[in-house]
Amino acid sequence: AKKSPTADVCYYKSWMKDKEKNHFSLARSIIKGLEKEEFISVYQPIFSVSTGKLMGFEALARWQHPDKKVLGPGDFIPLMEEQGLISKLTEQMLSQSLTRLSSWQEKQPDLFMSINLSAQDIQKPTFLSHLRYLIAHHRLIPDRVILEITESLLLSDWQQASNVLNALKEIGVRLALDDFGTGYSSLSYLQRINAAKLKIDRSFIQQSTQTGDSRLLQSIVQLGKTMNMSVIAEGVEQVQELNFLRIIGCDQYQGFLKAKPMLAEEVERDLWI
Ligand code: C2E
Ligand code: CA
Numbered sequence: 123a124k125k126s127p128t129a130d131v132c133y134y135k136s137w138m139k140d141k142e143k144n145h146f147s148l149a150r151s152i153i154k155g156l157e158k159e160e161f162i163s164v165y166q167p168i169f170s171v172s173t174g175k176l177m178g179f180e181a182l183a184r185w186q187h188p189d190k191k192v193l194g195p196g197d198f199i200p201l202m203e204e205q206g207l208i209s210k211l212t213e214q215m216l217s218q219s220l221t222r223l224s225s226w227q228e229k230q231p232d233l234f235m236s237i238n239l240s241a242q243d244i245q246k247p248t249f250l251s252h253l254r255y256l257i258a259h260h261r262l263i264p265d266r267v268i269l270e271i272t273e274s275l276l277l278s279d280w281q282q283a284s285n286v287l288n289a290l291k292e293i294g295v296r297l298a299l300d301d302f303g304t305g306y307s308s309l310s311y312l313q314r315i316n317a318a319k320l321k322i323d324r325s326f327i328q329q330s331t332q333t334g335d336s337r338l339l340q341s342i343v344q345l346g347k348t349m350n351m352s353v354i355a356e357g358v359e360q361v362q363e364l365n366f367l368r369i370i371g372c373d374q375y376q377g378f379l380k381a382k383p384m385l386a387e388e389v390e391r392d393l394w395i
């Protein structure tokens with residue numbers, strides 16, 4: 123049926139209103155969820171490629187929404203960033219994950235915990251003091267705490283970012299360059315930031331498996347090694363991928379092949395009996 127122009131406009135307007143309404147109510151329930159601590163960290167184990175040993179975890183956010191199922195970061199992180207709410211999430215993620223780290227280190231002292239940062243986190247004046255407090259409170263060795271940063275975090279305000287990164291170095295925590303190779307200037311920030319770890323985005327693993335052309339993947343691993351970084355592959359789903367990573371000398375991996383992100387209780391139940 124042919125719609126009249128008027129109907130189209132009407133439809134468009136009511137769609138806009140709906141969208142705004144949803145946006146607004148979602149933002150409101152995010153704020154409420156943060157207050158009620160509905161956001162929890164799950165933990166994806168990271169293993170040594172050569173020995174299979176458990177090395178540490180990446181903390182990943184989930185929303186245990188009271189009347190929905192568990193929501194993943196794609197459902198709330200973009201809006202949190204847009205609304206300036208992400209640093210509140212990061213605070214809770216840091217606090218939860220470092221509490222777990224200190225308890226899990228009693229079973230395995232050399233474990234690390236890796237936490238994702240957003241640009242807003244490093245712009246928040248209390249970020250460094252909160253981090254210092256948590257490390258002291260849990261008596262953690264600072265270099266067991268890894269902060270994952272992306273290119274977009276560095277691009278927002280380079281001068282400020284580099285000040286904060288220097289302060290982080292003084293605290294003694296280490297940095298990981300996340301989603302390496304997916305942005306535009308990965309190589310230049312590899313040079314400017316003295317990060318301990320390089321995380322290869324899943325797309326490079328997939329691409330290598332699907333096309334059989336592994337030259338790029340191999341070169342990224344080489345590059346990381348040349349820069350004296352520990353290289354971590356993400357999204358390893360197949361045993362052939364793991365075997366190949368072993369051949370090319372990749373240090374660590376995470377992926378559904380070995381383990382999905384787990385609740386803290388699952389980590390405690392399944393990883394140490
Ligand atoms: P990321 O930092 O690249 O994290 C890795 C993502 O890959 C996670 O998705 C993880 O569940 C997924 N993954 C791991 N292994 C496999 C695999 O073998 N196959 C597949 N298909 N996926 C795998 P998740 O948890 O949905 O997180 C998505 C993104 O959301 C993260 O990507 C990160 O950028 C962001 N994120 C998650 N938690 C936080 C947080 O607390 N703060 C911030 N700022 N961002 C977060
Ligand atoms: Ca990450």
Ligand code: CA
Pocket residue numbers: 300301321323356
């Ligand atoms: Ca990543």
Ligand code: CA
Pocket residue numbers: 301323324356
């Ligand atoms: Ca990724």
